[in-house]
Amino acid sequence: MANAGDRVSPGVDAREKWDRVYRGAEGGETPQPARVLAENAHLLPGSGTALDLACGLGGNALFLARRGLRTQAYDISPVALARLEARAGQLGLGVETEARDVAAYPPAAASFDVIVVSRFLDRGLAHSLVEALRPGGLLFYQTYTAEKTSAAGPSNPAYLPRPNELLELFGELRVVVYREEGRIGETARGFRDEALLVGLKI
Numbered sequence: 001m002a003n004a005g006d007r008v009s010p011g012v013d014a015r016e017k018w019d020r021v022y023r024g025a026e027g028g029e030t031p032q033p034a035r036v037l038a039e040n041a042h043l044l045p046g047s048g049t050a051l052d053l054a055c056g057l058g059g060n061a062l063f064l065a066r067r068g069l070r071t072q073a074y075d076i077s078p079v080a081l082a083r084l085e086a087r088a089g090q091l092g093l094g095v096e097t098e099a100r101d102v103a104a105y106p107p108a109a110a111s112f113d114v115i116v117v118s119r120f121l122d123r124g125l126a127h128s129l130v131e132a133l134r135p136g137g138l139l140f141y142q143t144y145t146a147e148k149t150s151a152a153g154p155s156n157p158a159y160l161p162r163p164n165e166l167l168e169l170f171g172e173l174r175v176v177v178y179r180e181e182g183r184i185g186e187t188a189r190g191f192r193d194e195a196l197l198v199g200l201k202i
């Protein structure tokens with residue numbers, strides 16, 4: 001496991017917070033990919049490089065590796081990454097993990113064919129994510145929104161995009177899929193509390 005996150009201090013609070021969360025989490029089942037990836041997996045390339053950014057326990061990374069993509073996974077929490085490595089090992093999947101504060105060290109330009117981000121929002125990273133894709137690359141993004149129908153996810157608006165905000169943040173991409181239902185209509189049904197976007201780098 002590489003350690004870019006160790007070189008900087010601004011992420012130390014976040015790292016400690018998330019390490020505590022993952023130390024407390026139960027071992028249990030294999031983490032699952034986000035809906036944006038599972039439901040749109042037919043868009044994935046047959047080969048290439050993929051990144052699960054702010055991967056946590058790495059449900060997206062495991063899914064990408066199983067699809068045959070050369071997969072990296074970045075997170076600020078070494079505890080989460082250690083658990084991901086153990087699970088990838090049990091499943092015989094190759095996932096290269098890196099403890100990395102992505103706010104301080106965004107992914108390098110033109111490095112990935114696929115980037116997946118789920119349940120993480122740092123508005124300042126949006127342009128770097130677009131830059132990190134190779135031409136023809138895909139961004140799969142899903143995160144909690146400000147317009148929720150339940151208490152799921154964070155309450156701090158800093159982490160919750162406004163209606164259509166993901167479309168604005170990733171306006172440089174060609175939007176392939178977008179879904180955000182807010183509180184419209186029959187709120188007990190549908191895809192609620194989150195927005196999802198798949199965008200193509202032209």
Ligand SMILES: C[S@@+](CC[C@H](N)C(=O)[O-])C[C@H]1O[C@@H](n2cnc3c(N)ncnc32)[C@H](O)[C@@H]1O
Pocket residue numbers: 011014018034053054055056057058059074075076077080100101102103104117118119120
């Ligand atoms: C709500 S969890 C989502 C994890 C995973 N993507 C998922 O969908 O289950 C947010 C993740 O962001 C990571 N994180 C928070 N700040 C970060 C930063 N500055 N750099 C890298 N990862 C960060 C946390 O460690 C945590 O794993």
